[in-house]
Amino acid sequence: MAESRTPERRSSLTGRLARLGFTDAARAERLLLDEGQGLADDVLDVLSATADPDLALDGLVRLLASADEQGAGRELREALADEPGTRERLAAVLGVSDALGDHLVRHPEHWRVLRGGDDAPPGNPRADLLTAVGADPSAGEPVASGSCHDALVALRVAYRRRVLALAGRDLTGEADVVMVAAELADLAAAALEAGLAIARAEVPEHGLCRLAVIGMGKCGGRELNYVSDVDVIFVAEPREGEPEEAALRAATRLAAALVRSCSASTQEGALWEVDAALRPEGKAGPLVRTLASHRAYYERWAKTWEFQALLKARPVAGDADLGDRYLDMITPIVWKAAEGESFVEDVQAMRRRVEADLNQRTPDSERQLKLGPGGLRDVEFAVQLLQLVHGRADETLRARATLDALTDLSRGGYVGRDDAAALAAAYRFLRRVEHLVQLHRLRRTHLVPDDEAGLRRLGRALGLRADPVAEFTALWRRHARGVRRLHEKLFYRPLLLAVARLAGTEARLTPAAARARLEALGYADPAGALRHIEALTSGVSRRAAIQRTLLPVMLGWFADAPDPDAGLLGFRKVSDALGATPWYLRLLRDDVTVAERMSWVLGSSRYATDLLLRAPEAVAMLGSDADLVPRPFEVLRAEALAAVRRHGDGSASAEDAVAVVRGLRRRELFRAATADLLGRTEVETVGETLTGIAAVTVEAALQAAVNKIETESGEPLPTRFAVVAMGRFGGHELGYGSDADVMFVHDPDPGADEREAGRAAHAVAEELRRLLARPAPDPPLEIDPNLRPEGRRGPLVRTLASYAAYYARWSEPWEAQALLRADPLIGDAGLRDRFQALIDPVRWPDGGIDDGAVRQIRRLKARMESERLPRGADRRLHTKLGPGGLADVEWVAQLLQLQHAHEIPGLRTTRTLDALDAAVQARLLDAEDAAVLAEAWCLATRIRGAIMLVRGRASDLLPTDHHRERSAIAVVLGYAAAGDLLEDYRRRARRARAVVDRAFYGADQ
Template sequence: MTGPPPDWRGAVARAEAHAPFLRMLLSREPDLAAALANGEAQVAPPPASDQPVARRLRIERRRLALSVAVGDLAGALDLTAVTAALTDFADRALDLAIRTAITERYPDAEPVGFAAIALGKQGSRELNYSSDIDPILLFDPQTLPRRAREEPEEAAVRIGRRVVELLQARDGDGYVLRVDLRLRPSPEVTPIVLPVDAAIAYYESQALPWERAAFIRARAAAGDVDLGQRFLDAIRPFVWRRGLDFGAMREIRDISARIRDHHAQGQRLGPGFDLKRGRGGIREAEFFAQIHQLIHGGRDPALRVPATREALAKLASAGWVGADEARVLADAYSLLRTIEHRVQMVDDRQTHALPVDGALDGVAQLHGLADGDALIELLRPATNGIATIYDGLDDSRRPELSRDRVILDAALAEYGFAADAGAGDRVARWRDGAYPALRSPAARAALEAVLPVVMPALATAPDPRAALTRFDRLLERLPSAINVLRLLEARPALTELTAAILSHAAPLAEALAARPELLDGLLDGHALGPVGTVPDLAAAMRVGDPGDDYGAQLDHVRRVVGEIRFALGAQVVAGVSDPLDVAAGYSRLAKAATEVLAAAAVAEFERAHGRVPDSELVILALGRFGGGALTNASDLDLVYLFTGDFAGQSDGAKPLGATLYFNRLGQRVTAALSVATAAGPLYPVDTRLRPSGSSGPLAVSLDSFERYQREEAWTWEHMALTRGRPVFGSAAARQAVQDIIARVLGGDRPSRDIAAEARSMRADMAAHKPPTGPLDAKLLPGGLVDLEFAVHVVQLAHRAGFDPDLRRAIDALVKRDLLPPTMRDAHDLLTRLLVTLRLVAPDAAEPATATRALIASAVRAADWDEVVARLLTTRQEVEAVWARVAKG
């Protein structure tokens, strides 16, 4: 729908009647006034360029102020168009002032080395009708023009003073812009123009949290824009942090609270209401968006937009705020900004408050309303909407736990801690600074703030004692506890999940103790959803081009894998994902890591040794990795192969024969995948399934691999080959490996008594590798190993159902009546149990009573008794099938 046509004459009439400043402009610009009344001009063109810069800018500002105001009042310019026109002029004026200030002092110099960073509403292109601008002025000592024997700092300050004079000095034509330089670092002691490197150092090491919020709306707006952009690029990690900083979030809310207190007289809607700082005002809509941007923008670059309404739309699209909330805030923000402009049009004053006397009626009538009461009622839904939504952010400080031991113990008992859990002793130790991370005043304050949140969550965990012990261990190992504690305080739902992880999942608890920032990953909108595709995961893992910075690539992959692997485990603990889907997610994650790190290792290796012509590395995955169903604790079964002639030689500065080349390259890939770096460990790698096992070379040519599989491989090696899947190499090389596997499994192999050899091998395995506990879903008789043996023997004996994915292989064999249909359900139960127990009972022992419900839910059983009964029945079914298959 389109609105009514612009009412140009009505707008001019209202301007003359209710806005003295606009009345004056209409009288001084009769030609423009006539054009506006006839709807012939929307934004006035700049005046002729042959006038002095200061006069030209003042006249341009005057004409722009008139045309924008009348266009706004007529309904021809919406808020976006109004603020864009005002901001474009401010940018242009600031840039021209900088160039003029430089050329006045240095006529032959290029206007470089001096930049203005626009903050506030100029930075977000939302400038007010009668706003000042808040730039930070920077200079580069190496490129700034200056006179002989003139220090760069002195030259920069002189230029800066002239810029300010050109813009804000008043004469009969008015002024250009008010300039406020107080947003620069430490304005009470620093010069008005700062060296760029000093400014970067400040924001990297000393800046305050509110300054992060200010730089959400920063923009290189004028002067040497390349210099300004270099500065913004350098401080981007300061503004957008992957690790969440809830201290910054709290400080911004505190700023809002202080504003409410300081401007108490303008908090209540009515005459005198402060449209900017009042409760439910413009500032709260802006802060709401900025708080969410600070929390999530470090991990989601799409949220790094400066304009408030655009930020709200992006946050809603990403799911961080509700669509209804975003719409209410954006609509209310637009109305409040529009009325703010009306107030400023009256006398061209930088004010945000509604008049307190009869002038309120004038502002209302300027907007086209009957009187001040009508204006107040127009604003009421908007301010109520913003205030309600913003108040929802206010996690007002919860009562602290008492320091009186009797009262403390009573409170902990009320939460649910048993008398012998030692909860009171733990709290006392934390308060005494038992661990280094709890010894600073800031850490103790954060601890006190979070105790009323975290202790009830730990008490209601299925195993409070275990949860408390692991939380204690987490605090003990933290280098700094402040941000973790603030994060838990700010997100109670995350605290509950953390308590469940600490209570149930020792491997995840250990990972969290080593890397507390893993909690940040759980706030990602997709953390508890399916893992992305292998290409998407690989893209997230890459750092530049392969080989650019090998060490950085190794560390980055370890961080990404650790974060996603932790989130996958949390999905099982939270009960939001099927362990079968989690197993597939673990596998996609490992495949992406293998692709990225193998490519990086190849690129790094080629720097020294070049390439072997017409040859390349191919990596074959076997076992659970080949089958696409890993657990949290799985290793990677890999075989390294290479195409081309084994007698070839590399063409680098340090040439190697092909066999030695690819063997050393295989060692490099294994190290890339397995060696712990500063970012932690990655995957254990097992290469013993290669031809000739541990006694054979690490990497063999495709010809040697095929010959070995056709002529020498044992039955157990062909059984392993049924789950072979190439995970690295060109499409052609992978297909060549697949073709070899298909020929061998299809019958191009020695004729052997498959059942007898498999039966003997399974007996040896049972003797040397017994079950680790009564719930070992893998090694118990009738467990996954017996099921896998049965499947592989049937596949090899009948040359049918070959698929690395065991579920699909079973389905194919069932379809041909080679396995009973119960084997698919058996596989699913045993795999779900294996994936879950690797997290919550790694020793396969009987779990604590509190953990049994989690396991039952994961394997889709009603309760623990059903888990035990179904496991027994399933094992009996698998044992029977294996016994039948093993007879041959």
Template sequence: MPSPALKSSSICRRREARRMTERRSRSAPEGDEFVRIGGEAVPTPLDSAKAAVWLADLGRSADEAGCERLARLCRRPDDPAARRLGAIMDLSSYLNGILLRRPDWLERLFDTDAADRIAAILASLDTLHAGDMTEARLMTALREAKLEAALLIALCDLFGAASPDQTTADLSDLAEATVRAALRFLLLDADRRGALKLPDHAQPEDGTGLFVLGMGKLGGRELNYSSDIDLVVLFEPDAAAVVDRDEAVETFSRIVRRLIRLLSERTGDGYVFRTDLRLRPDPGAMPLAVPVPTALVYYEDSGRNWERLAMLKARPVAGDMAAAEAFVREMAPFVWRKYLDFNSIDEVRSMKRRIDRHHGFDCVGIAGHDLKLGPGGIREIEFFAQAQQLIAGGRSPELRVRRTDEALRLLAEGGWILPETAARLTEAYWFLRRAEHAVQMVADEQTHSLPEDAAGLARIAGLLAFPDADAFGNELLERLGFAEAQFDQLFAGGEAAEDEGQRLFRMIEAGDLGGLSAALEALGFARAEPSARVLAGWGAGRYRATRSPAARRHLADVLGPLLRSLAAASDPDGSLVAFDAFIAGLPAGLQFFSLLASNPRVLDLLTLIVTSAPRLAATISQRPHVFDAFLDPTFFRELPKRSLLEDRLRFFMNDVVDYEDELVRLRLFASDQRFLVGARLLSGAIEGEEAGLAFADVADVAIARAFEAVVRSFAARHGAVPGGRIALFGMGRLGSRELTAGSDVDLILFYDHPQNEDESDGEKPLPASVYHARLTQRLIAALGSPMGEGVLYEVDFRLRPSGNKGPLATHIDAFLRYQADEGRTWERMALTRSRFLAGDAGFGEKVSAAIRRIIAERNHDPAISAEVAAMRALIGREKPARGPLDLKLRLGGLIDLEFLAQWSVLTGAVPADLIGHPTAEILAASNVVSRDCVEAMRRQTRVLQLLRLGPEKAFAVDALPEPLARRLAASLGLDGAAAIEPAVEAMAAEVRREFERRLPNGG
């Protein structure tokens, strides 16, 4: 954590860069009568004559203070700098008073750039606690610093020398520096009195455990000109500086009480910042300084959604920064949930409605309009950004930013909103913030409302350099209207559907079967009366998902669009029955229905899944949060790369407790990711060949992590074999990266170790062969043992040498001997789909090279073709196809294509470097197999992948749910479901002819 001194120097460097840019963009000063503020904005006075009088008054004040250059400037009312100063004095009584009281602050600006002076003031605050500073002197110094900085920040803003974001950052830096200075003084004072024992008097906050979080706009470095500052003060009871833990709450609360007085009390020098501590946990019951453990328990047990929203902007601003950063990290799961609670978005909507009701807001306007809370105002833009941060921040850590403009930019970069929307909202936000500052600069009042009278509006327009109030009003209305429209689109889009849903749900709860039947018939349900009885069961609380009042309220919100979505199916009544079965399986309904109520666009996909894909529907019923991912704008555009999956897994596992917890989370992660691949496939976002690669990527990442966990856990008890190496290989569809939604995984574990090392070195040593066999058993259990979250993957190790008769783990030397002496053609066929997954990469390459040699050495074996053909014939006899769509087993199906590819590798028609590649790639590289087989493999893969999402044992079109049959036809480019079986038949016949041409003995 950088020291405050370093932070100050960083501020100075930033200001220097900005100052140099400004100097290049403005005219050079004319002699010594030039105020070095910069900017090109020219405020418009209400009364030019009065402005000239005020300028003359400033000149007299300057004469009295010995400010000769300022006095000369004021005697030249036509000078551009003088005119701007006169306009400010006419428009703002607050700034007028400061200028007349302290003309020496302007005099400095003939020698010093305003931005440099602001930086110098901030830097000076970091040394106020030193020396023989008394409390009274500190209060005066803080108020003087605040007043001068506030004057300069205002002039830079009004003259256009600082952008609105720089203005808010300067104000935030000023508030942070004053809090830091006051707190340091108080900590040193507590040390002198014996209440604390500071580890480091040079950095008094370090080791105290006490820290201050800036909340709201201070936390986001977006502070208003006349804003109070929202603070939360917490402390670690076990910190080194705490003398008496039992007295820590009182000791630190006393410090906070004095801190508030130092900053907020009005004296003859004014005040520094009004402070507000009401955002701390349970402010009515908690002390001013809250122990961290108490706060964490509160947020975990009782934290509300508005507190999540507040903590989104929480930023350490003073005190023990190490303790502060640790607390912010611990709070991350509360703010940024892995799985979005969509009820929180409902809460954001409700918060805005409560604001509107409380203030009586109903439309956009100008006179008296509340720039912060009114329609189209600052709060709506903030809520627009923050709500979507809450939606996406759990999955996309890059969105965890505090500033509104940064959030809008990142949301656009992530595809959550259009770049044009982000740009226009950002521009509107800063326009409104400048207007808000102008309102507050008039009299240093904490107000956000525009004046209601014409003169007052003209005053604000003048401060913002508009020629008149009408020009300002036109610009304002355009921005308010756009912001309101965007907010309504995000938050209020479902209100009409709510009314319809409430009406239908009242019928359900009242048991009005006649009214329900009529409504369903109007929607297009053919069997309206039986369907009405299904809906009546939802109102009767028959299912767990519809029992709680909150769940039923959200179900009512979504009922209208849900029924319309079901009505769009070819069999609405059958779809409703399927959805009813899905609802019956939900453990609870609140989160699921609130998600749908907030995002009606996902309903069509949900009904498609529920009515067509039992495997996917089962995942939703167990964990409805998986639907969150559908809100990611990139979801339907692209598959996550393996590197992104690895990043997501690391993030998902970053607070794993123990080995069992790791296995539980791996099951959840893999299940969720498989679901998302399947949903993309079902929706048409990807096709079967892409799905196979994606399912394999999920398996690769999950199995590699499980393997690491198993090795680590096993070694904790049994150690490792010195010099030993292990490599885990995927075989079958995993090896060739062609997994489906329901595939098990074929694996082989290879190992090697020095001949003189035959035992592990742990607390419970094992012989090397036993060690690796038991390690493999542990891996099988880690992957395949049923837990509450199911299995990770069903595992098959039968492709190892000697199959079930051989040892579970395979020593590389034994493997080589076996292949040289006993290896059979079918085993070498299996090796053509082998691929290194995890373990020692160097050893994995050694095994891969050995496999390539084993296959290459027998390229010219004359028995290969006959044995491959015979094996296919045996499978055909023992496992005949179960229907026209059983593409795995039917003649001309996937086995024929896979055997042609493996035969091509075994005979050298394909380079051995393609071992472990997808079948279609191998067929494309073969110099003997027809090109038609490549297309057949692609199309058959599409059929297989989609069928694996549907009901088990559905091997004919008439056994498929109608929506799935439509999706399958679309995937094959066919006009309808009736064309599927003829197309498959023709395709299989062509493949079979090619197979028999190349392997004629396989009939």
């Protein structure tokens, strides 16, 4: 700086420094003129942008003086002038951390780590710190004998050097708070490893034992502060052949020496306290235990808070294999702990005790970033409780770090997206402030300063410039209030907001008032509803208490569903089945989404309710949209076939295997039905999903049948066997009540006796049908083979050659039309390919079909319309055979396929909507006409599905004689009233029929 000492220039400099943010401009001026000669204006500008310009200038002047003493001052001044990044990082550190300024004065050469690049500390902190203390990073040997004190000093110097480099990146925004916390945890783990190398030099008998250091708390979760106690647990085992007692003595000495190596004070200070108080029995228990001792304690004596603490356990130093064994041992115990009867209450009670104790001990608890109301611990406790409750069944929730766990909870639907975002933003802010507070003196503190200078430094470090003190205080208080509100919601009263929406609903009403209230809500049988409520809430059990919390909310949600009475009855039945299961009511209480969705499903669908009553544990999938997404076909197939393999061979085994597979089908049907009822899926996806479920079920039953036949005969099946899906099954358009139309085909092995092969194939087909027809607590899957050649009069199973001969000689046009939806889905892959190759020329004949075949198909369609409608049915409301219904649309698509699929590959599909799209692409069908047909087909399909979902039994006819059912179907489909549904269906069907008359019947109509 070239400023002279004239009074005019000094006055000008003082004013400039004041404008730049120096609070003691006169002192700053003296430092600059007396000791800061040669500093460029760029340096002054960057100092003025720091959190505390006065502190930064003071630190820089002291550093320059120290560097000059070591002959390095010129290099530092050149770097300040020529390296903007170095200048910014150094100024940022000096403007926040007095302690790191002191470190730089003691070790002025360390400023170079703020350059980055080759001057930054090496990437591996473990190797760096082990090398610093004189230990071989690859061997795990002790440091040289007699040099322990020097090693302690070297460890602290190397550790602070890395902290300095990290702080430079942190304070200039090159590393966010999550990255900083993770690197600090890794650095602490490296220091523990180096401390262990020093400890080995103090304990000659260290070779008797294996010792692992388990990081706990923020160290284990990789979310450590700049200055924090490092929580650990020690686990040891004797080396092979060594006595356990002697090994444990050696391990205890080694662990104690490790604690001292990190905690001991030297001329370079201490690192931090190593705190082993989270070990079994706390400070009263042995410092070191074996794996077996740890297991015994946690299985018999551990308290709730100890399992919560173990959420973050992670091997950080010492014997890595032993550390992994400890983690493998403890993890199942941790996640089983939440099944305890009073687990949630215990965690909540402990939190209340901590808060009460804090208020008594700490007069300034409001300034506590960690333990105060709306502080870090509020976020951590809420997240950890939700993890422990839901993470038992959902392994995606088992992240150690708070923000990672919060993200997983939000993704799974356990915490709302907005709530999770608000908590995450607040947690990041509070951790950032905590880091800044600790960096100032490198002391363990969680208190927000109460002096203006400290608040100003925090505000400026966070980028607040207009009024740093006021802006910081407002931002901090806003985050704290938000955290406290969400903590109360998630940790104590997960249904708080939902209950608030029912304000005015008294918990205790007279019977008459309660009946009136229920009747007003829409319950048709209020007396029956009262009986259900009484059965659910009476008594003093914890189960009844939770029900008393849930029901005021759920009664309102049932009332929003089409059939409140059915919803409440279904809830009582499910609760009777699952009420003694600890997770069930906790799930409803802790996750509003599950309770609300369950209310809608039970009050809307007898079909879904019946499925849930048969597999009540499926209620758990209601909490997450991801759990309602259909599982991939190959995943289901693998699970079903694995069940068959597990049950081996034989009749009883086949029945057991198929029972398991039908349980799988039951669960997946509930998933599909629930997603449909909640509007989370499209009509095509429903058909594809139901088809996949049916195909998996049939394939597993086929394998079980083959296993049984082979076991009984003692010989492999002498023929290859396949199942051809037909009709809606082959079209991948199954509904909830659809039969599985199939044909069976087999192909004898070379050299096999054809009669024997035929008998074996027939036995397999009959056994498959028998297995799937056995009474079971799930909707039946009827196997209908009547679309086979010659219908019921023809053989149940044919050889591939027999099919070829039949289609070559006897096939009628309607049979070619039926083959349009044939899809060989199941069985021997080679046979399926050969069968498809056989039927493709039949259903997609070269040159298309002639006019005679077209006329025959049109006559058949007209006859079907007149003969197959149920007597007395209103044909306009028949979704399948009525005008503009499913058959109309499908026959248009199929006629175009028969005529043109030989030349248009896109028409070679078994799916109706795909065929319409292909016809538009080929200009065979007007796009607007195709859209009319597709809309009518989709609505008719949705109506058939809704009828099955609401009534629990299939029908093709929209109900007209049952107002409540008709209204329920309309509501499930998203219509405000049944009349709106009828009007929309009739309008779409009329438009579709007009297209059918043109596109299907044409001039011959």
